[in-house]
Amino acid sequence: MEQFSLFRKPITWVILVLLSLGSGFFVYRNFEKANPLVHVDISMSRDSALSMASRMSQKLRVGPERFRQAASFTNDYRFQNYVELEGGGLDTFSDVMQRGDYHPYRWVVRQFEEYNPREVLFRFTPEGKPYGFKETLPEDFKGAALDSARARYIAEESARKDWHANLTNYHLVEHSIEVLPSERIDHTFVYENDKKSIGEGKYRLRLVVSGDRLTELTWFVKIPEAFDRKYEEMRSSNTTLSSIATLLMALLYGLGGIVIGLFFLMKRRYVLWRKAFIWGFAICFFSVFLVEANQLPLSWLYYETSTSASNYIARTLLYGFLSAIGMGALVSLSITAGEGMGRMAFPRHVQFWHVWSNRAGSSKLIVGQTLGAYLFMVIVLAFDIAFYMFTTRHFGWWSPAGTLSDPDILATPFPWLSPFSVSLQAGFWEEAMFRAIPLAGVILLTRNWKSHRFWVILVLILQTVVFGLGHANYPNQPSYARVVEMLVPFVIFGIIYLQFGLLPVIITHYAVDVFWISLPLWVASSPGIWIDRIIIVLLFLTPLFIVLFFRLRNKKWTELPDTYRNWAWRPPKPEEEEASRRTMAPFAVETDLKKRPVFKWILPVAVFGILLWAFFSRFDHDDDSMTIKRKAALGIAKKEMAQRISLDSARWTVATTVKEGGTDHRFIWQEGGPEVYRQFLGTFLEPSHFMVRYMKTEGSVEERTEEFRMGVSGNGELLSYRHVFPEKQPGANLSRAEASELVDSLLHVEFQTGIFRLKEISVIPEKLDKRTDWKFTYADTANYPLRTGEARYQVQLAGNKLAYFGRSIHVPEDWQREYRDRESKLSVWRTISWLILVAVVIAGIVIGIVRWTKGYFSVRLFGIMTVFLTVVKLLSVANGWSQSLYAYPTGQDFGNYITVALIFQLLGPLFLALGMGVVAGMLPYTIVAQERIDVSSRKQFGLGLLLAGIIALVRFFRPELTPYIPWFGAANDYIPWLGVVFHNVDNFILLPVFAWLITLGLNRITHMGKKRNAAGVMISLLMGLSITGSSLQQFAYMVPAGIVVGLMIWSVWYFAFRYSPSIIPVVMAGILVPEAVRQAIIAAYPGAMTGEIITLAVGLSIAVFWGREVRKITA
Template sequence: RADHTFTWKLRGFDVEGASYRLRIAVHGDQIGGFSEFLKVPEAWERDYEELRSHNLATGLIASFFLVLTLLAMLVVFFVNIRQRDIRWKTAVIFGGIAFVLTLLANLNNLPVTEYAYETTETYGSYLTNQLLVSLLSALAQGLFILFLTAAAEPVYRRAYGDQIRLNEQFQPHGMRTKRFLLGTVLGLTMTAFFFAYQTIFYLIAEKFGAWSPAQIPYDEMVNTYIPWIMVLLIGFLPAVSEEFISRAFSIPFLQRYLKSRWAAVVISALIWGFAHATYPQQPFFIRGLEVGIAGIIIGAVMLRWGILAPLVWHYTVDALYTALILLRSSNSYFVISAALSAGILLLPLLVATLIYLRRRFFVDPTSMLNRADSPPLASEQAPEAGELLPPEAQLLRELPDSVLANYRPLSGSRLGLAAVIVAVFASLLFLEVERPLQQVDFALTSDEARQKAIEHLQASGTQPDTFHVAVFQQHQPDGDAIKYILERASIDRVNQYYTQDLRASLWMVRFFRPLQKEEFWVEVDPQNGEIYSVRHLLDEDAPGADLEEEEARIIAEEHMRAYGLDPDAFELKQSSSEKLDARRDHRFIWEAREGDPRNLDELHFRCEVRIAGDQPVALRRHFKLPEAWQRERDESTTLQATLGGLRIALIVAVALHLLYLLIRQVRSGGISWLSLIKIGTLAGLVVMLGFLNSLP
């Protein structure tokens, strides 16, 4: 059949250069699609991307310091494992809550993810994959929260001895203390204060040119059966992760080395605040400043009243933001469930208040304070100076005699069998196996390719010295096309295609100017230095001719001939045009005719040419694979998904077991950290050198 796509622009409708567009697709004689959209000017989009780049760069810098914080937490985590000073039960509880909430939210989101269901897999395979992804993401989230809790809790406990221990905060006796009542009330009060603070902050900032975009109150969670699960999740995860990283850990950790409490509060608050700079508020620093100031206040609250008030505040703020769409709904179920989820911390507050009103006294918190926690178990006595042993020897010395007595070395026959097996598999490395595309020869260096591209642009009337130039290697092969060819022909046929008709690799020479749309991409053959193709990107407002299709087609065919392609050997499969304000662009796709040696069964060789005004701006050669073959390759059954899931489950199980062994080794002091640090430093330097080497 023949398919068509039509796009109309509404006359007389203009919003600061944006236009209303209506698009209809026709498949044969049937309507195949309908859409309407606002076409935003390309210049505005580029300006906005440039504006947003400052936000992203600021957020990236802050994220770098957050990564350093996480590395510090990792070091402290292992130190506390060695000192046996981690309260694993507390960490497991927080991690378990994160796991359960994430898993429930993922499963609850299945009705939404079903819209992305690919019909190349069975429905059973789809469900299996979704369940597996849900389980793995929940496990990862749970382990991350477990790690943060295990790393932050000992630091917080040691630094603030007069505060109630984290594991006692939500215990029944902990909720009966005056501190719990005050902390919860303070956290809820801070929620109202924060909303007022944000409003006043941006009202004042607006006077100085700041801008905070309106948010559309819509979220896919309303399409789920239990939308309030997302309210609980979005309230819990940021509250626990951010408060543990930026408050419970960072403030006492920085205070220890800076010797200044308020410097620690301000620095940790600014890192946390500017990590939010990626939000669209303008100027780029305003969101970081807003959140950073709030972080200083929250840090001061933690120093005075402990971590409970910040946790209550953070949970309630994020939960309320998430629940707004539900609270504004006319659906009673949405409103009630969202209110209960966002205000869930009112329940323990209500219970604590009722208990106090009934008994007229608070529980004494002395036994629950951090300083009352039992000291860590004493580590094994270190050997005398003359008895220092390597970790391996120390582990052997610590093993029970029964274990050593039961050890039996491998017999000679087993060692011989192992040697034979290793030799057989090692010999496979020396087998010569013919592989496709091994004949690629980079006879040209990158500098020579650059010069070839410069000469070509100069010959076409372009001044390349006004552009920045970057050169890199581009691998061209289509993996699916190669598989299709190998199913029907030999490796020689693949090599033939990628030497005569296509190229396996090319030197890509890019000419560009910062903050400008126009650029050139020149593709140079690395074997003979020929120009394989040139792509010229133009701004949509760049002026040009307004040609009819036949006129543009003649130019496109001449462009094909210039690159050694005979238009008579092709038939036109697709053509389209777009009328811009200052020119008309055209796009043509040709396909090699039946019987052409560049085709193979249902694999067809194609050539695409783009015309901007009256200038050819792109030529691309490629293979068109049959859709039926692609769908068959992408098919997935429940059995395949299950086997893939079992493989991943095995990998996860091995990883968790290795983590368990690592923790045991750290606790027993059986790890030579100096050697590991040297190896890690060397590996990091190699990676850094590789990155710096790739910058050109």
């Protein structure tokens, strides 16, 4: 398609300018009518909030003495959504704020100290009045043990005196107590306003007395559970549409456009990747990493004080950097594919990477596209406003009201950064992904078809629908509102792209987003804000400044030379790429592998490896083995339900999962040792067990609230029971004495104990409209041998009915904080280790695709491996579907949940299978030329057994910081032994692929061990440290273990793999088989042994088949 000659006529520009001016006037007059706004008078500045919080902490003597501060202007969006949707609408919401009934908008100031659990959170109204606080005290903080009357007096007196709280219309509805390990008693009093309410929502006040001091005053609104569930169901539709967009993007644009598109572009030498990658990574460095760093002052509100501040900063910046790398790769690939396909599809378009060159930048065509983009931007804004005005008035469509003011933007060092960088990323990436790839792709695919025009129009509409679906996760209703909103403007975007290319749509998209995102800068008031406004205006107009710069340089407007159009671009000649093709070929080195020393003595070495493995491996575990199957657990749960309540189980959907031990297991293991751990296992420490859930997937969202969950141990005992009741279900209003008596009887029935033999820890009532619920917690001090922690019983009542019973270990707060501190430090190194390992695989996939385009590729192996892994993963999802059902949130529509679950459970395995298939297809062509292999599979397998013995030796010295618990996941599958096979068999592909890639890298870097061997050793050590670091528990173990593994990698490469990579599958099978044998001996659950034996057979078959296929290809 050629460029419109229409835009060479002055009348066209006159019409466009008039439309833009009219649109601008329309936007100015109707902005607030289309966008529901909440008018909030924010007279308190951030600095004032910080200053007042500091003064109040000194006056009230709360929080740490030396502290750091963080502040944010927040909103109670849950309350706002409730009022707008069910409580009277936006006018009612505004009236509530004006009357001061409740302040959903407030300043929040946090005062905290590194490594100190004590902290305080202050709240202030937008006008600057104190609006509550919450002080967090350590559980071992000493304090008084007051009775209820004295504690209530302190609470009410402090609330009136220090916070000027008016309690006239409030009456006490809940009083709970908690006895802390320091013997301090905390009292919580909840009051309810009996004169005012908002719909079914109740205005409430919570006062907490810790010891003899008020530590919390919080005004809140108790919102009906029914609304939360309706809202969750409503939002699930948004999530479903967004997930469908993810699926379409991944398959059509990702797989079809980026992967397959780039494949054919590379074959035709049409890829220009350098500038795309420079721009892509530079944009994401700004939009992801620098934005993350810019938000650090606000992020301190969420800082976990159990870790060091430096570690928190390091983790934040590391994750920001990794996110920038990941997003940068996606953006770069999208731009590379979109630009390359556009260059091939549209000969008359300007070459994208020359639009801002010296001669093109001052051309009339480029300046026209730039000015037209800005004019069209105003028209897009007017359409958005007109759309929302029309749909809100005539159809009652809803989007949450907002406020233009955002004081938080002033807390960042560079307030202009987010509007600029986020808009720049959206403009570049979304236009390349959603416009260029599908539209250029359909042009290329159908250019010779008779139905060419039909397909172009169809894809023009489809790309708009997919783009709208991608934005459907915003909280708009109906869920398809954003799809309809974007239909007209982004069809026009597509038409503009078809006629003019990427430049004008990128500029328009960028300008629209800058306008919306930078609005808070124009209503903020603070010294120096004008600097940020000037910067954002300059950045907003940068594309225009660029063409003006070239106009000044060239001293005139020029005509675009034809050499800058796509038709003038020529791919490099084939002979120019011959050098790169030669680098793809394998090294020509002749060797007779069976004469190598490592294989000459392989049989005694293999026996030595087996002995190492047998001596240093564990053939037992620290958990309780399961003796019953999933079906038996279902029967036990059904029987328990029949004994406790009369209901028709046929009306319920039943799902199961396997629950394994958590932090409490680690705590008892470290503090009490294996003996105490075994003592508590099966009582206060739940062993790995089945969780059976009865739930409803049909009916109203309120009816779906009711559900049952039961924990069934591996030997058939009932460990826990939970019955969830709807909030509106009527029930008894028991007094505390009546509730205690009922709980005592339940303790006798379920645990053969009573409240008089236990220590009362907490009693927590919850007053509902039609009943009172109770939560009781008791500690068994007589049968607990450790000095820290507690063995606890929990019983909950819904009215006079049992809602929950169970047992647990209370892990001390100081131990948990130390554990989280260690984990936060280790997580940094785990992340880096995983990044290195994943980078190796990704590099292999990229190299594989490039080699495919050059002809060094086995399509047969690619197809076999891809189909095999895909089938295995799909069958694994089907076999373990009960796990997915168990996770269903009943507040969501069941169909929506299933759709989202299927999308994300199928997409990942599909792309993994394709990636592994690409690497497998490439690997035969990395083998040494003239390789002669006369080594039997037995000897190859023997080398693997030696490596397995060394690995067992390394693992033997690993510190036992946690009990050894085998994987029980397959016990929950419909066919457990099949679940074992599906879980393990892909390792016989993934591990050889990884080993092969390391071998390929070492061969290239060291020229088959002839050069730079020191570099080869360093790379091997890096791989070894990454492998051990990916499951890091202690630095003291990681370093020596990583060095041993690294030297093992280098040795096996130097003496075997570098000469013959084709032996890798069988050698790696020799490593995996002993582990499968060990798990078969352990046999932790029914079906485990059978599954491991079948895994051995299937895995060995894969290894032998793979090795033979490779040798056939390279023969």
